[in-house]
Amino acid sequence: MAVPIIKHVRAFTVRGGGADYHDQGRDHWIDDNISTPMSKYPAYRESRQSFGINVLGTLVVEIETDTGVTGFAVTTGGEIGAFIVEKHLARFCEGRPVTDIEIMWDQMFNGTLYYGRRGIVLNAISGVDLALWDLLGQVRQEPVYAMIGGPVRDELQFYATGARPDLAKDMGFIGGKMAVQHGPAQGKDGMVAELTRLEKMRNAVGEDFWLMFDCWMSLDVNYATKLATAAHDYGLKWIEEALPPDDYWGYAELRRNVPRGMMVTTGEHEATRWGFRLLLEMECCDILQPDVGWCGGLTELLKISALADAHNKMVVPHGSSVYSYHFVITRHNSPFSEFLMMAPKADEVVPMFSPMLLDEPIPVNGRMKVPDRPGFGVRLSPDLDLNRPYDH
Template identity: 75%
Template sequence: MVTLSRIKHVRAFTVRGGGADYHDQGEGHWIDDHIATPMAKYPEYRQSRQSFGINVLGTLVVEIEAEDGTIGFAVTTGGEPACYIVEKHLARFLEGRSPTDYEKIWDQMFFSTQYYGRKGLVVNAISGVDLALWDLLGKLRDEPVYQLLGGAVRDELQFYATGARPDVAKELGFIGGKLPLHHGPAEGEEGMHKNIALLADMRAKCGDDFWLMYDCWMALDVNYATKLATRAWNECGLKWIEEAISPDDYWGYAELKRNVPKGMLVTTGEHEATRWGFRMLLEMDCCDIIQPDVGWCGGVTELLKISALADAAGKLVVPHGSSVYSYHFVVTRHNSPFAEFLMMHPGPTEVVPMFAPQLLGEPVPQNGRMRTSALDKPGFGVELNRDIALHRPYTH
């Protein structure tokens, strides 16, 4: 039996601007242009999501160094508060251990923090540690993560694009385009008409055979979401309505799924966490597709459990964004037939790396597709950009 080098150090850094905290963008970016949110009922917070603090945390960077000097790393959101959790609480469950002990490590991280964690920031921190652990394991074994997860079930990934220009996404070869919803219930019938008008314009530009979806970012209530879904389906052939209501309102999702036109999909889950949260979505029949973010839901170790639950329930798993951390997972799962690509170009009119400038060597789709061989480097196949201003606020 080959004994792998044990874990020597765990370090946590934060960095500002773009990257894993993809909402932390400059002015004029489509991702912060009057997008419907739960805060849009307050006019002063309606135009910009940054106005109510969507970008306050920044990126969390976790590094795990083995005794032989090999370093695994990962990026997610969480910033300085997550750095504190990683350094002061979670590091004890890794240092001195074998990186192959990821099941035990995850269990100890989750249950030791359960009294103040369970979801949100704490699980973001756990996710970052878990992803860095898988990166280290792949590097120590000289294998890509997707090989550690059982190998690829297809030769290439295909993508839909999230951004303000589905018409450009079609030209770039993507299989669909997901728009941000601009107007929520507080903007009344006028806002509803604007939402439908934008969708109708994109349908005219994209043609009938291109997927169009609406990302509602938790902004709606069941009544508004039902009206929007019905009109968008009947008038524009909307493929799915995503994250229409609060992630805690499982009952509302179950009602919405019953309400929408037959054939339209209800999707959600990017702000859900752990197998227990997704079990609620699945058992209560809240949606057709679950969309866990591997950097927020508990990492790869937990995503495998979530995916197994969905597979048994006959539901698809299409992870939210998260670049290479999703790709290595999606290519190994039969119930993850395509992936999301977040268009981080401000326009967005070009395909650019999703987590720039933090990741080096990040692959991007060509003509809406990516060969599995693009992932054939050890770990997640990317390196940390050492030229960015990393800040380590805490040590242990």
């Protein structure tokens, strides 16, 4: 049987949640008083949206074959990403068999190397790559996880990222990760407030429930070391993304300095096998946390995972809904998953990319079986206000 040929690549934008999960309404925990690299400026301290964390919006990539089969994926990228997909990346896909994913990735990456390498360009490449995998699954009528090796466990187990680890415990999650609210600019008083909050949460959840700190690139080595040392008394499991992503030397120093048994994790804002190679070879962390929608897509995540496996490191992707579930269920070095609590008060489990996707699975009692449906197993909601700002 002839292999279908890619006929059309289209890029759309949409606002209000979805893949750009920071694009939420007011009074959502994900925007409320979280330490960031901009927290040194009081005007931008209380809200991440104040400095523009939600300016991009969601990028939707749709790919159609000459037989009328379509696949799609979503990531962060908005209009800038849509321009890159339509005006540059589409040429490397249209006219090719749906099975040629590896060469399409290589040409997209090398064709944008002079202005890309990471950031918004890698977001766009990731969106195309994920759409290609979804398309191949639709053509073959197989779930993505079956095409990349098959499951190594029966179900996924999750920790929750949100403002209320105590509620997450009641919902059956294995741990809760809180956003750090104070950074170096708030000095000793800020650190005391952070530790007081951690102590209160530890008392609420008991000794065995995981608690972690997400620092979102906002600390320095000295502050992060002091915070980790003090937090060890309250059983902090790991300190995440404490430093700017390019400070590999700082991460290596931090990992040497944290209390024995505490892990250092990072990689959410890293990209490609080359970036993660630095994290591994410089011994920067214990767990890699690539986002499959930002690091280069599933094609690149598989390479990152193999590299990590050779270094005996875990890969626990940053929360990215079905796009990471299909990966995690197939990897021995990915023993659990992250779930972002997207309810405004983090008090209930709702689909992570709501309202974009139909059939998006959610954990029940902190666990989930990955649905046995073609591709990534989700559909784009017909109610979305999609905009196609460019064509080719």
